[in-house]
Amino acid sequence: MTDTGPGLDFDRVTVDGVSRHFGRRRAVSRVSFVASKGSIVGLLGPNGAGKSTLLAMLATLLQPSAGTIRYGAMQAADAPPQLRSRIGVLGHDLFLYPELTARENLAFFAALYGQRDADRAARSALDHAGLADRGDDLVAGFSRGMRQRVALERALIHEPRLLLLDEPFTGLDEASASALLARLRSLRESGAVIVVATHDLDVAEGLLDEAIFLREGRMVQSLPRPEGLRSTYRSVMAGTRQS
Amino acid sequence: MPRWFSPAAIACGVLFAASPFVIANAPFESDLGLVQKIFYYHMPSAWMFLIASMVCGVASVRFLATGNYRHDRTALAAGELIVLFGLLTLVTGPLWARRSWGTFWVWDARTTASLVSWMIACAYLILRRYGGPGSEKLAAGLALFGMANVPFIYISVNYWRTIHPPTSVVPTLPFSLGFPLWYCVIAFLLLFVLLLKLRVRVEEQQARVDALYLALDERS
Amino acid sequence: MMRVAWLILRKDLTVEVRSREIAYTTLFFAVSCVLVFAFALVREGRAPEDGAAGILWIAVMFAGNLALGRTFERERQSETLRALLLGPAPRPAVYVGKLLGILALLFGAELVLVPLVALLFQARLLAHPFWLAGILATGTIGFAAVGTLFAAMLIRARSRDVLLPVLLYPVTVPVIIAGVRGTAALLQPELDGGIVRFWLALLVCFDVVFVTLALWTFEPVMTD
Numbered sequence: 001m002t003d004t005g006p007g008l009d010f011d012r013v014t015v016d017g018v019s020r021h022f023g024r025r026r027a028v029s030r031v032s033f034v035a036s037k038g039s040i041v042g043l044l045g046p047n048g049a050g051k052s053t054l055l056a057m058l059a060t061l062l063q064p065s066a067g068t069i070r071y072g073a074m075q076a077a078d079a080p081p082q083l084r085s086r087i088g089v090l091g092h093d094l095f096l097y098p099e100l101t102a103r104e105n106l107a108f109f110a111a112l113y114g115q116r117d118a119d120r121a122a123r124s125a126l127d128h129a130g131l132a133d134r135g136d137d138l139v140a141g142f143s144r145g146m147r148q149r150v151a152l153e154r155a156l157i158h159e160p161r162l163l164l165l166d167e168p169f170t171g172l173d174e175a176s177a178s179a180l181l182a183r184l185r186s187l188r189e190s191g192a193v194i195v196v197a198t199h200d201l202d203v204a205e206g207l208l209d210e211a212i213f214l215r216e217g218r219m220v221q222s223l224p225r226p227e228g229l230r231s232t233y234r235s236v237m238a239g240t241r242q243s
Numbered sequence: 244m245p246r247w248f249s250p251a252a253i254a255c256g257v258l259f260a261a262s263p264f265v266i267a268n269a270p271f272e273s274d275l276g277l278v279q280k281i282f283y284y285h286m287p288s289a290w291m292f293l294i295a296s297m298v299c300g301v302a303s304v305r306f307l308a309t310g311n312y313r314h315d316r317t318a319l320a321a322g323e324l325i326v327l328f329g330l331l332t333l334v335t336g337p338l339w340a341r342r343s344w345g346t347f348w349v350w351d352a353r354t355t356a357s358l359v360s361w362m363i364a365c366a367y368l369i370l371r372r373y374g375g376p377g378s379e380k381l382a383a384g385l386a387l388f389g390m391a392n393v394p395f396i397y398i399s400v401n402y403w404r405t406i407h408p409p410t411s412v413v414p415t416l417p418f419s420l421g422f423p424l425w426y427c428v429i430a431f432l433l434l435f436v437l438l439l440k441l442r443v444r445v446e447e448q449q450a451r452v453d454a455l456y457l458a459l460d461e462r463s
Numbered sequence: 464m465m466r467v468a469w470l471i472l473r474k475d476l477t478v479e480v481r482s483r484e485i486a487y488t489t490l491f492f493a494v495s496c497v498l499v500f501a502f503a504l505v506r507e508g509r510a511p512e513d514g515a516a517g518i519l520w521i522a523v524m525f526a527g528n529l530a531l532g533r534t535f536e537r538e539r540q541s542e543t544l545r546a547l548l549l550g551p552a553p554r555p556a557v558y559v560g561k562l563l564g565i566l567a568l569l570f571g572a573e574l575v576l577v578p579l580v581a582l583l584f585q586a587r588l589l590a591h592p593f594w595l596a597g598i599l600a601t602g603t604i605g606f607a608a609v610g611t612l613f614a615a616m617l618i619r620a621r622s623r624d625v626l627l628p629v630l631l632y633p634v635t636v637p638v639i640i641a642g643v644r645g646t647a648a649l650l651q652p653e654l655d656g657g658i659v660r661f662w663l664a665l666l667v668c669f670d671v672v673f674v675t676l677a678l679w680t681f682e683p684v685m686t687d
Contacts, residue, residue, distance in 0.1 A: 022376055024453045026460050059549060063686070085551035095546035099478040108474050112467065112550045138481075307683045362633040369629055375621035384616060384684045388609065388634050391676055395637035395669055402661060403640050 008086050010072025011037040013058065013162055013193055018067035019217075020053055027053040029217040030067065033210070035193045037161075040184060042204055043197040044233060045214035051197035052092070054214075055164045058195060059089050071162070085113055088160035092167050094151040098140035102131055102150045105139060106157060113158035125153035130179075145176035152183065162193045169200040177203050201229040213237065244444065252437055258430035265423050279343075283423050285335040287431035288328050289357070294435065295324040296360060299367075300390030303383035312450065315379045318386060320442035322367045324435060329361035352401035359396050363389035464559070467552035471560025475534075476567065485533045486568060493526035493572050494579065501583050515586030516646035520602070520639060522576055523569065527606055528628050530568050531614040534561070539618050554682040562611045569603050591649050594659050598649070601666035602642035605673060606635050612677040616684050641665045 013035045020028040028050040035041040043051045056062040057069060060076060060083065069076040071083060089095070096105050106122035115121045126135045129149040139147060148168065155163065169177050184194060184207065198204055211229070213221040213236045221236045266283050299321035306314035336354065337347040348354065367389070371382045479486055500518045504511055538544040547557045577595070581588040588595060613630050617623040645662030648655060 021457055024456045026457050029461060061545065061549065061686075081553055082551050084549060087549070089546075089549055091542060091545070093542035093545075095543055095549075096541060097474070097478060097543055098541060099481050100474070104474075104477065108470065109546070109550075111470050112547070112552060114551060307680060310683075359633055359636050366629050366633055370620075370626060373622045374617070374626060375619075378620055380684050381616045381620065384612070384680045385630055385634070387680060388673070388676060391672060392634055392637065395665070395672075399637040399640040399644075399665060402665075403644055 008071075008074075008082060008161075010074065010086070010161060010193075012072065013195075014068075014070040015054075015058070016068050016070065018054070018057060018064045018069060020050075020057060020062060020065045026217050028057070028064075029219075031212070031214070031217075031219045032067075033212055033219070033222055035162075035195055035210075037193055038188055038191045039209040040188055040194040040196060040207055042208040042211045043195065043214060044199065044201065044204070044211055044229075045220075046199060046237075048216070049214040050217040051214060052166055053217075055089075055166050055195065055197055058162070058164055059087055060084060085158055086161045088155035088158065088163045090152055090155040090163070090165045090168055092170070094147055096139050096147060096151055096154065099138065101136050101138055102126060102129075102142070103135040105150060106154055109154050110157045115158060121157055125157050128156075128183075129153045144171040145173060148172060148176065148180070152180065156187075160192070163187065163195070165194070165196045165198075167198055167200075168196065169198055169203045181207055201233055205229050245440075248437070248440065251433060255430060255433040255437055258426070258433065262427060262430060265426050279339075281335050281339040283427045285332060285339055286424060287428045288331040288335060290428065291431050291435045292325060292328040292332050292357070292361075294432075295321050295328055296364070296390065296393075298439070299325055299364075299386050303386035303390075306383045307380065307387065312379075315383065316443050316446040316450070317439075318383060319371060319446060320439050322364055322371070322382075322386065323442060324438055325364040326361065326368060327438075328431075328435070329357065329364060332357065333361060350400070351404050352397050355400040356393065356396045360389065360393060363392070464553050464556040467550075467556035468559035468563060471547065471557060472563045472567075475560070475564035478537075479564075479568075485530055485537075486571065488533070489526050489530045489568060490572055490575060492529055493522045493576055496522040496525050497576065497580055497583065505584070513643075513647040513650065515580050515584040515588065516643045516650060518584065519576060519580045519588070519646060520642045522580075523573060523599075523603065524606060524632070524635070524639065526572055527565070527569050527603075527610060528631065530565060530572075531607075531610045531631075532624055532627055534565060534568075535614045535618050544615070544618060548685060554685060555678045558611060558615065558677060558681040561615065562607055565607045565611055566603065569607060570600075573599055573603065586650055588646070588650065591654060594649055594654075594663075595646065597663055598642060598645040598659070598666065601663060601670055602638050602645075605638040605666055605669045606631075608670065608674045608677050609634055612681060612684070615681070637669055638666065641669070 015031055015033050015035075017030050017032050018028060019026065019030050031050075031054060033041065043049075043054060045051055053062065057064050057076075060079070063077075071079065071086075074083075076083075097108075100108070103122050103126060106125045107118045110118040110121040110125075123132075123135075126132045129152070131146060131149060134142070134146070139150060142150065148171075152168070155165075168180060172180065181203065184196070188194060188209075196204065196208075206227075208229075209225060211223045211226040211232075212219060213223070213233065215237060223232065223236075226232050262283075266280050299318050302314045302318035302321060305311070306318060340349065341347050363385070367382055367385055370378055370385060374381060497518060500514075500521070504514055504518070535544070538547075544557075548554065577588055577599075580586060610627075610631050613634075614627055617626055617630075620626060641662040645659055645666070648658040648662070
């Protein structure tokens, strides 16, 4: 178990009018939404819509140029470094050391996040990922799906309250994708706040509690419990559907 | 542009135009003759080089501490002026040295420290130009390290030289600080301030244009 | 914080022991450097005066530059530096961990380079081993302290391979001067302790100042 300080047990993440620009280019423009405990929020949009930038800001890697992000009642700017121990990130690049084994990767990150028994955490993470028998193989030799599984466990190994996933369904086959969906649903049950950025609408079908549609950094629409994602997406992006 | 800019620019122009006459009328230094005149440009350049370094260093620290881009613009402008006045110093210096010491370059503490500081300033500009987006903070870090380095360079080169007998005797200031020198210092100081202000203003305009683009983007 | 630094160091050493890529390439490069200098400078079997000291330090600095570049390139490829920065550890801990890894690598290289240079240039480098160790250690720490910060800073910059030496060498000029002069003083037939102590003291001051500066600037420089 990790120690949590006061105020680090937040029950929601509030994004309030957040913008971010790089020089002349605006990557994210005045996006606002609330992600609550036990819910999955989807960031949907084409490439370049600003999804990754928004996730980076939620992960405290980037600071917004305008607007605020609040974790519970605490502003991101005032947050201590321990806040990051409550956030887990599954990035597009997976954040795994290819020269280490799966077990070593998991144990390293467990120890980095302050888990007291890193080896035990690594072992249970491997079981969750269903890779207990491949634990001592180098990650470099894994397929994309297997790496994804290890990377997800790596993101969860410190039992974060906020889980951020950037394009997690890329390159996954049917079985791996449904396993990931099941995992996300069970995490939702246990009270995590999950924000997923994806352009894979078929897989995200029925998963999301709220869908935020982004285009060129702007929030075009936000829909609770969207059905028929693909047609909804098309109509939202074409601007035919108003709130 | 602030109101003092145009009159100051005119004044600066006049000072520089008149400077050859002021220098020509200065008393001859008997042992060095005409060549010593270069010093009237060399010394003020060296002082501006130093002032620019301090401005850049302080602005970089403030930028790193506060993240306010105003300091970054000042640091950039000052960085360019370090290179400019440094080049002037490093060119006029050897010209004078050749005549009075018989050699273009001497590896003593002051000259070497100036050269290395100048190279760090060049590296600063190269980093800002070729480092890609986000290199402002990196450059500020470099400027900070460069500034902290100066005493170390000075001490190490000084000690390095004293244990090796120098090839020629390096004299101290060969003449008294007279009116022509102060005249040139004022002219150079005015030039420095004008150039700094001008350059910062260019960057400010650039930032404003970027902000306008963003606002336009927002509107559509 | 040291716990995290130690973790990162152990991880880097594990990765390195597995592939040994950086160790071998850096070592080989350093040895080739020394050989090139040997061919360039040795005339009629005699090296120039004090040449050995200079060559040793140049080889260390060139090799160090290479090692720094490769180490951070590796982190860049899997974006794992980002993963480290995402962790709850204070950011300077990441810096210290990487610094210790680089130091381990460079000290290892120096263990090979010193006897090699002593041999090829008939220099009595090992006459005063403790003084030499002191000068080498403090000088390497100074170089690596600045180098680790710059290499980490440049990880997302363009032209990062060429920018590292451009930034690093001017700033580490005092290290070169102090290191070479200190080592050269050790090669003299009569050891002048005063000179060596001066250079050592200068290097220690440099290390203290620049490690402190690096720890202070690592956080603002690495966050956007």
